Amino acid sequence: MDVSEFREFGKAVVDHIADYWESLPNRHALPVVKPGDIAKSLPSKAPVKGEHWEEILKDIDSIIQPGLTHWQSPNFHGYFPSGHSFPSIVGELLTAGFGxxxxxxxxxxxxxxxxxxxxxxxxxxxxxxxxxxxxxxxxxxxxxxxxxxxxxxxxxxxxxxxxxxxxxxxxxxxxxxxxxxxxxxxxxxxxxxxxxxxxxxxxxxxxxxxxxxxxxxxxxxxxxxxxxxxxxxxxxxxxxxxxxxxxxxxxxxxxxxxxxxxxxxxxxxxxxxxxxxxxxxxxxxxxxxxxxxxxxxxxxxxxxxxxxxxxxxxxxxxxxxxxxxxxxxxxxxxxxxxxxxxxxxxxxxxxxxxRSIKLWFVLRSYGIEGIQRYIRNHVALAKYFEQLVNTDSRFEVCSSCMGLVSFRLKRRNSLTELLLKTIIDDGKYYYTPYKIGNKFVIRFAVCTRITKSEDIKNAWNAIVDYTNTMQWDLNGTHNGFIKSI
Amino acid sequence: MDVSEFREFGKAVVDHIADYWESLPNRHALPVVKPGDIAKSLPSKAPVKGEHWEEILKDIDSIIQPGLTHWQSPNFHGYFPSGHSFPSIVGELLTAGFGxxxxxxxxxxxxxxxxxxxxxxxxxxxxxxxxxxxxxxxxxxxxxxxxxxxxxxxxxxxxxxxxxxxxxxxxxxxxxxxxxxxxxxxxxxxxxxxxxxxxxxxxxxxxxxxxxxxxxxxxxxxxxxxxxxxxxxxxxxxxxxxxxxxxxxxxxxxxxxxxxxxxxxxxxxxxxxxxxxxxxxxxxxxxxxxxxxxxxxxxxxxxxxxxxxxxxxxxxxxxxxxxxxxxxxxxxxxxxxxxxxxxxxxxxxxxxxxRSIKLWFVLRSYGIEGIQRYIRNHVALAKYFEQLVNTDSRFEVCSSCMGLVSFRLKRRNSLTELLLKTIIDDGKYYYTPYKIGNKFVIRFAVCTRITKSEDIKNAWNAIVDYTNTMQWDLNGTHNGFIKSI
CATH class of the missing domain: 3.40.640.10 (Type I PLP-dependent aspartate aminotransferase-like (Major domain))
Structure with missing residues (x-):
């Protein structure tokens, strides 16, 4: 690949990333794949002849992206934030470019x-x-x-x-x-x-x-x-x-x-x-x-x-x-x-x-005040989620600090475990579990730069919906596990 | 920075990297800086307000690039190659973009x-x-x-x-x-x-x-x-x-x-x-x-x-x-x-x-055959350098394998040490030292993807020139160290 092809390829990928970010608010946090699906869709050996970058980029669309867990989707609330900003990734590119x-x-x-x-x-x-x-x-x-x-x-x-x-x-x-x-x-x-x-x-x-x-x-x-x-x-x-x-x-x-x-x-x-x-x-x-x-x-x-x-x-x-x-x-x-x-x-x-270039780019692009706004916004969004949980007497907030809230259904652990499993199986939202003492809890972390208060509200509404479905199951006949609670 | 600004910034940096690569054949391997110079030219505190990306990119030109050792310059022969190709860095960007x-x-x-x-x-x-x-x-x-x-x-x-x-x-x-x-x-x-x-x-x-x-x-x-x-x-x-x-x-x-x-x-x-x-x-x-x-x-x-x-x-x-x-x-x-x-x-x-995305991009862009050509070319260039060293009876080749040749002036170590110091002080070329047993040698590694046989020839001619200057010093009066040999 010569320099002029790189100009094309590089800019196409910048647009690809920009398009991906514009699509993120509508993306489910989790992909619909089973273990082995992606590996199966890839050839078993490296190509002998080189391929054009347009061919490769197509496979990002058709194979890789559908198999990603979207850590930057506003529906992702697992773990902690995986840091991201445009100045940072441009800094990463520049570092790689210098080699x-x-x-x-x-x-x-x-x-x-x-x-x-x-x-x-x-x-x-x-x-x-x-x-x-x-x-x-x-x-x-x-x-x-x-x-x-x-x-x-x-x-x-x-x-x-x-x-x-x-x-x-x-x-x-x-x-x-x-x-x-x-x-x-x-x-x-x-x-x-x-x-x-x-x-x-x-x-x-x-x-x-x-x-x-x-x-x-x-x-x-x-x-x-x-x-x-x-x-x-x-x-x-x-x-x-x-x-x-x-x-x-x-x-x-x-x-x-x-x-x-x-x-x-x-x-x-x-x-x-x-x-x-x-x-x-x-x-x-x-x-x-x-x-x-x-x-x-x-x-x-x-x-x-x-x-x-x-x-x-x-x-x-x-x-x-x-x-x-x-x-x-x-x-x-x-x-x-x-x-x-x-x-x-x-x-x-x-x-x-x-690695200092990306840190430099972030500190200069945002300035101290910009980063403060970002942090304070996350904390406020977490506080908002905590308030929403407190509106429903079936739930309890088990911890709340900075951008992280943990909560559970008040009754036995298996209910909260089932709620988490239901959410993850559905795939739109992603949360990770924790145990506080003997209590199984769901961690809700405000993760992305683009998370808005309406995302928090939607996430909570979905939790309520999932829970209501489970309660229907509770009174139903097909799930012995739930019935035994 | 919103998505549309990222499109501009990202593409500007793609061009910046492309321009940098076009400038590499004419760049000296080493920068002209003394320890502390770059730190002194940076503010002592982070800015409170965010800055526009164009301001930041200007400082890459004026502060960072002049302070880089150019590992991708064809005049760089130190250490081993620091791997680089355009498909790889675009892969790195994509990985960062997904976050x-x-x-x-x-x-x-x-x-x-x-x-x-x-x-x-x-x-x-x-x-x-x-x-x-x-x-x-x-x-x-x-x-x-x-x-x-x-x-x-x-x-x-x-x-x-x-x-x-x-x-x-x-x-x-x-x-x-x-x-x-x-x-x-x-x-x-x-x-x-x-x-x-x-x-x-x-x-x-x-x-x-x-x-x-x-x-x-x-x-x-x-x-x-x-x-x-x-x-x-x-x-x-x-x-x-x-x-x-x-x-x-x-x-x-x-x-x-x-x-x-x-x-x-x-x-x-x-x-x-x-x-x-x-x-x-x-x-x-x-x-x-x-x-x-x-x-x-x-x-x-x-x-x-x-x-x-x-x-x-x-x-x-x-x-x-x-x-x-x-x-x-x-x-x-x-x-x-x-x-x-x-x-x-x-x-x-x-x-x-x-990290697999960048490896995937390289294997597909080059194909097995493309990578084989790259490796064989490096080995051939090293062989060419070895042959050049052998044309001058003042020198000896001390090792040669793959893309790496080590050589020295046949007399005492201090001569080769001085030659290396002379080259590094001049800054156009960069080599690293080694010791084989008691022999101080200069390592010559073929490092970059863009190194051509004329670069090897030029590097060798420069080594001969540096050595001739040293010989002049040898007969002169101002360098007691050399005179004592």
């Missing part, structure tokens, strides 16, 4: 320095402590990771090796035997699965501590640390959550931070979703205690209009990261390292593209 | 099934063993990872935990104390830095074994395993390389594979760069022994025209991966998992975008 790698300064000076600057912009916009910023004089700094999974893994690795090294130093170069096996990390039973996965990867025991109202409290943590230390375990990190996946709960950051400080334990905050809301000053009380933290991650690819992948992570002292996972090679030896930052040593892979 | 997550089947049925199919297409096109393919009946399968770094990490984790679990099973549920600390992984002293990093992350001791002609031989490995086992160490994986970063050397895969089989050790092949050449049947002898491997990774984002990130990884038995890093949550519980694949359990992060 530069940015693992060290020399690899892409502009890539590295734009990232350094964007992490300052974002850190300031969120009201993070000054010590986290690249522009601060200390050893703190920010980096763009692929996702919260990578951010918590890197924090865990830095904390793990900081702890191991401190034991070597204390004992004249000899490490206590079995120390590695006795390391322990803490998080809550509400923490995202990526924290459990990070602990598996890093080979560190993780304890998912019991929560109250889905929040990890200081007293729970303190008791556990006391017990563990008495049993010879060595605490190395606490990973608290601001905005859990299940209910957007926020651990008691100030209590946890205080304990970590007293016990000299690394304190990380996973604020993947709710962190973006800190751009609005009225939500900053949520992160009281952040000034005690050693690292924090916020994912603009969730709730700040940046497309996946873009997680912003800050460290109080980035040197622990380099001590843990930094590597040296003659071919990576960067003359300019003494002045700049070689970001490959701040992350798990070696390679990296310039 | 879907594909961590489980339900999240994006088309995303998952296109990936399953692409991994079959690619595995067949490269002549990999049938047992690796998703379409095979066994437990093998392929997945797209972010990079070779992730691929080797996942293989290492699977092997680590398989080994640990086998010791638990043998001893009635009790694990041998200190087992984790006694695990050992093997690779060569030529292996990519990402393997050392993976071992740090996974907390497994890695031995970088001595090579002969940059190749790891079976006898070296066998001796080391024998010694280690006698000392109570437990080997868990050998990570061999097909196409090392330094010289594109290939470890003795058949010998290594045989030993791994006898010793019941996981055998992984990192074929990040050279693996793509297996699309040409004449290079398949390079991977003799692959039929003994448990996993292999090839990076289409290096040498198969796909833009970063896209590493293809296959496992003989993917269940070991899930046993090692799989996680379960009620909100990830996918009704369709029993039929399909939930790829989040095959990778280190939870999130994932649909």
């Amino acid at each position: 530069c790698m940015a693992f060290n300064w020399m690899g892409s000076p502009a890539g590295t320095e734009l990232e350094i600057t964007m992490m300052n912009w974002l850190g300031q916009a969120l009201g993070l402590p000054q010590y986290f910023l690249n522009c601060d004089e200390g050893p703190g700094g920010g980096v763009i990771h692929g996702s919260a999974s990578e951010a918590v893994l890197v924090a865990l690795l830095a904390a793990r090796d900081k702890t191991l090294n401190s034991f070597i130093n204390k004992q004249n170069g000899v490490r206590r035997s079995n120390l590695r096996e006795n390391l322990v990390a803490y998080t809550s039973d509400q923490a995202n699965s990526c924290i459990e996965k990070a602990a598996k990867i890093a080979s560190v025991t993780i304890k998912q501590l019991k929560t109250h109202n889905c929040q990890l409290r200081g007293s729970t943590l303190r008791d556990e640390i006391f017990k563990d230390k008495a049993n010879g375990f060595v605490p190395c990190i606490v990973i608290a959550t601001m905005g859990t996946t299940g209910t957007c709960a926020c651990d008691c950051l100030d209590e946890i931070g205080q304990i970590c400080k007293e016990e000299n334990i690394w304190f990380h905050i996973d604020a993947a979703y709710a962190g973006s809301a800190m751009i609005c000053p009225e939500y900053r009380p949520f992160m009281g205690g952040v000034e005690l933290s050693d690292s924090i991650n916020v994912s603009p690819h969730k709730w700040m209009l940046v497309n996946y992948d873009c997680t912003a992570t800050w460290f109080r002292d980035h040197r622990y990261v380099i001590d843990s996972i930094g590597v040296k090679r003659v071919y990576l030896d960067d003359q300019s390292s003494e002045y700049g930052i070689d970001y490959h040593n701040w992350q798990t892979p070696l390679g990296r593209r310039i | 879907c997550m594909a961590f489980n089947w339900m999240g994006s049925p088309a995303g998952t099934e296109l990936e399953i199919t692409m991994m079959n297409w690619l595995g067949q096109a490269l002549g990999l063993p049938q047992y690796f393919l998703n379409c095979d009946e066994g437990p093998g399968g392929g997945v797209i990872h972010g990079s070779a770094s992730e691929a080797v990490l996942v293989a290492l984790l699977a092997a680590r935990d398989k080994t640990l679990n086998s010791f638990i099973n043998k001893q009635n549920g009790v694990r041998r104390s200190n087992l984790r600390e006694n695990l050992v992984a093997y690779t060569s002293d030529q292996a990519n830095s990402c393997i050392e990093k993976a071992a740090k992350i996974a907390s497994v001791t890695i031995k970088q074994l001595k090579t002969h002609n940059c190749q790891l031989r079976g006898s070296t490995l066998r001796d080391e395993i024998f010694k280690d086992k006698a000392n109570g160490f437990v080997p868990c994986i050998v990570i061999a390389t097909m196409g090392t970063t330094g010289t594109c050397a290939c470890d003795c895969l058949d010998e290594i594979g045989q030993i791994c089989k006898e010793e019941n050790i996981w055998f992984h092949i990192d074929a990040a760069y050279a693996g793509s050449a297996m699309i040409c049947p004449e290079y398949r002898p390079f991977m003799g022994g692959v039929e003994l491997s448990d996993s292999i990774n090839v990076s289409p984002h290096k040498w198969m025209l796909v833009n970063y990130d896209c590493t293809a990884t296959w496992f003989r038995d993917h269940r070991y991966v899930i046993d090692s890093i799989g996680v379960k949550r009620v909100y990830l519980d996918d009704q369709s998992s029993e039929y399909g694949i939930d790829y989040h359990n095959w990778q280190t992060p939870l999130g994932r975008r649909i």
Whole structure:
């Protein structure tokens, strides 16, 4: 494909995406496909001869799009937002168009320095402590990771090796035997699965501590640390959550931070979703205690209009990261390292593209005020949904925070489970389940940039309709499962 | 930004990229910037009000582009190719435009099934063993990872935990104390830095074994395993390389594979760069022994025209991966998992975008034959460069394989070091250094899709010119360093 064909193809795909977005309000969230359907409609081998782009684009229409779950449809309320905006995806295109790698300064000076600057912009916009910023004089700094999974893994690795090294130093170069096996990390039973996965990867025991109202409290943590230390375990990190996946709960950051400080334990905050809301000053009380933290991650690819992948992570002292996972090679030896930052040593892979361009495009296109409007609108829409649920006495709201509401039918779990199954089988709307204690709930997240209050109203009306149908079933004869309630 | 503005902005950026590509043949590989220059030209805070896209795009021209190292310039010969083609970046744009997550089947049925199919297409096109393919009946399968770094990490984790679990099973549920600390992984002293990093992350001791002609031989490995086992160490994986970063050397895969089989050790092949050449049947002898491997990774984002990130990884038995890093949550519980694949359990992060679209676009636009032409052309260009080096008796070719040649001035290392420094300081061309034994060499990689034989000729002529200037310096008075040779 030569440059002139690219101009045609690229512009056709821009129009294709624009058309897709115009169609989104009318799209069902879920596709009508069974496992295997799409694979069956694709040839079993790659073509020998090249094909024209128009042929390929046709198959996007006929095969791929009908098989997508439409995360950007205003009928999609599952998980959390999958960040999206036009400036962001144009930024992604530009990054891909340049085709530069940015693992060290020399690899892409502009890539590295734009990232350094964007992490300052974002850190300031969120009201993070000054010590986290690249522009601060200390050893703190920010980096763009692929996702919260990578951010918590890197924090865990830095904390793990900081702890191991401190034991070597204390004992004249000899490490206590079995120390590695006795390391322990803490998080809550509400923490995202990526924290459990990070602990598996890093080979560190993780304890998912019991929560109250889905929040990890200081007293729970303190008791556990006391017990563990008495049993010879060595605490190395606490990973608290601001905005859990299940209910957007926020651990008691100030209590946890205080304990970590007293016990000299690394304190990380996973604020993947709710962190973006800190751009609005009225939500900053949520992160009281952040000034005690050693690292924090916020994912603009969730709730700040940046497309996946873009997680912003800050460290109080980035040197622990380099001590843990930094590597040296003659071919990576960067003359300019003494002045700049070689970001490959701040992350798990070696390679990296310039993800700062899309963040830059979003911050400039929207401005701080535009992003604040976006966040506040989502919170207001969630509040509206909560009010609607409260109008129907068959339902109860089980949690409501930021852009996430969870609710259920008041009676036994199987009713709510059936309601969710009915909704998903129908396919117009998509919600994801959660369990709060023993209660099975449906999560309702405001997800897309184009969601309007009438979409919320329609979604609620549909829930009522589905429920009424189920009640008909309840009095009918063909569903023994329902009858037994 | 509304849809109609996106149409304008997106198309303007398509043209911007096209113009950039038309300018590439005349661009110097390196920018003229000092560390800090670019950061200084950016505001210190994010704007409060949104800006028009035309303002933003202007700054790409005036701030970002002048600060890029142009990896796609035909004067860039550093590292390895950073994969690029127009179909690939349009695929990237489309993926971003859809804004879907594909961590489980339900999240994006088309995303998952296109990936399953692409991994079959690619595995067949490269002549990999049938047992690796998703379409095979066994437990093998392929997945797209972010990079070779992730691929080797996942293989290492699977092997680590398989080994640990086998010791638990043998001893009635009790694990041998200190087992984790006694695990050992093997690779060569030529292996990519990402393997050392993976071992740090996974907390497994890695031995970088001595090579002969940059190749790891079976006898070296066998001796080391024998010694280690006698000392109570437990080997868990050998990570061999097909196409090392330094010289594109290939470890003795058949010998290594045989030993791994006898010793019941996981055998992984990192074929990040050279693996793509297996699309040409004449290079398949390079991977003799692959039929003994448990996993292999090839990076289409290096040498198969796909833009970063896209590493293809296959496992003989993917269940070991899930046993090692799989996680379960009620909100990830996918009704369709029993039929399909939930790829989040095959990778280190939870999130994932649909990277299969860009691979699909490349395979279809080029066809197998188009990619074969691209690979063969790179190899021919490297051969041409090698011939040019051999015309000048001051130089020696130190290695030549696939699209990579390394060379040096025959006398002491400091001369070659100075030559490289002279070239990089001038900025038109970019090469990266390496050390083969005690010899400091310059790596010359054929990197871009648009590199022509006249670019190779010009690059060589420039090297001769730089060297002649240095010789003038040698006879001059102002450079004590050179005079002392």
